[in-house]
Amino acid sequence: DIQMTQSPSSLSASIGDRVTITCRASQSVNTYLNWYQQKSGKAPKALIYDASKLQSGVPSRFSGSGSGTDFSLTISGLQPEDLATYYCQQSYTTPRTFGQGTKVEIK
């Protein structure tokens, strides 16, 4: 199975900050990498697919990059509504493994 490792596990940032979350795959997943946002008590929401493509309706302050084994999700200008846990996921093969999550808190 492909293991997905996110860092950091949690972070605290101020409104307006630029926030970056990284995700590393245990083997190459090409660009079959997705990012999801999950707010407390809610279902996950798709943010990014194919490593860098924004899902419809997602604010442009979210962006993704990377290929192969190293990926990142950047929030350019953190907003109060971005308080959530973020997960990466590979869709290169089954099982479609997720990272352990990164909890983003607002200072």
Next chain:
Amino acid sequence: QVELVESGGGVVQSGRSLRLSCTGSGFNFGGYEIHWVRQAPGKGLEWVTLIWHDESQRYYADSVKGRFTISRDNSKNTVYLQMNSLRLEDMAVYFCARERDWSFDLWGRGTLVTVSS
């Protein structure tokens, strides 16, 4: 509107069975692969199983292989998850999700499965 709705969760004793349903509306349900993903209390997301749009392929996580079975009835816009020999570690919120462009672009709200000893 476009949505997925899970149902069938509840409290069940360890070793017993439960069947979950995932019903879609507002889109061509039969044209999409459907996944189940679960989340144990306070934990992260765990992929469980996948069924192709035409039911020709099914895949399972090792943790549920041989105990869980996924199926679908496209005439009812519904995917089922039959869960047998339930264990304490199966206790979780179970989400179904639609796959589009190799991503899970649409999720249901989830249904809670509680396993008691």
